Amino acid sequence: xxxxxxxxxxxxxxxxxxxxxxxxxxxxxxxxxxxxxxxxxxxxxxxxxxxxxxxxxxxxxxxxxxxxxxxxxxxxxxxxxxxxxxxxxxxxxxxxxxxxxxxxxxxxxxxxxxxxxxxxxxxxxxxxxxxxxxxxxxxxxxxxxxxxxxxxxxxxxxxxxxxxxxxxxxxxxxxxxxxxxxxxxxxxxxxxxxxxxxxxxxxxxxxxxxxxxxxxxxxxxx
Numbered sequence: 001x002x003x004x005x006x007x008x009x010x011x012x013x014x015x016x017x018x019x020x021x022x023x024x025x026x027x028x029x030x031x032x033x034x035x036x037x038x039x040x041x042x043x044x045x046x047x048x049x050x051x052x053x054x055x056x057x058x059x060x061x062x063x064x065x066x067x068x069x070x071x072x073x074x075x076x077x078x079x080x081x082x083x084x085x086x087x088x089x090x091x092x093x094x095x096x097x098x099x100x101x102x103x104x105x106x107x108x109x110x111x112x113x114x115x116x117x118x119x120x121x122x123x124x125x126x127x128x129x130x131x132x133x134x135x136x137x138x139x140x141x142x143x144x145x146x147x148x149x150x151x152x153x154x155x156x157x158x159x160x161x162x163x164x165x166x167x168x169x170x171x172x173x174x175x176x177x178x179x180x181x182x183x184x185x186x187x188x189x190x191x192x193x194x195x196x197x198x199x200x201x202x203x204x205x206x207x208x209x210x211x212x213x214x215x216x217x218x219x220x221x222x
Contacts, residue, residue: 134161136179142172143199151183159195160184 131150142158145151152160162172165181175181 130185131183132185134181134183136175136177136181138177140175142169142175145181154196156196156199157192159198160187160191163195 131148134145134148134151136145142161143155146158146161147153147155158172161181161183162169164184168179168181169175
């Protein structure tokens with residue numbers, strides 16, 4: 001009896017030992033195989049590298065944009081500097097032209113003032129030397145008297161002397177030594193032109209030469 005029980009127990013234990021591995025094999029067959037560690041590591045590395053590449057591309061793009069912005073700012077600054085230089089040159093040129101024009105005007109005014117002063121001084125000097133009266137000497141005529149440098153320096157102006165001294169002169173062809181005639185200085189230019197025109201019509205001597213129609217007013221014979 002004991003031997004029979006022992007034999008049964010031994011058989012049971014053998015069956016158990018045989019079944020346990022079979023159960024384990026079936027269980028393992030139903031489970032998914034684990035992900036290989038090497039494959040997971042490779043994907044993480046690829047993701048990391050992709051992220052690094054993305055960041056590197058972004059950084060390169062940022063640096064490129066900064067370089068372009070700096071280049072653009074530099075070019076703009078250069079353009080503005082050139083505009084400022086050209087504007088300054090134009091303003092300096094205009095200022096120089098204005099100053100030159102002003103200097104020319106000042107110089108011209110100074111020259112005109114100097115010329116006016118010189119003319120005035122010459123006129124005063126001339127007036128100081130010019131006669132205001134003349135005493136007739138033998139052989140003179142109104143023509144010769146008017147021709148003197150200190151009188152009129154123009155013989156054709158003798159009618160002015162005649163008209164001024166007509167109360168002393170009965171005949172312009174006949175004047176006498178020791179007669180003193182006034183020499184007018186304040187006559188108008190129109191009077192001068194009229195006298196010269198009359199003298200050129202009459203010639204060197206007589207007022208009475210030629211037809212009476214040529215006589216100028218103020219020079220008709222008495």
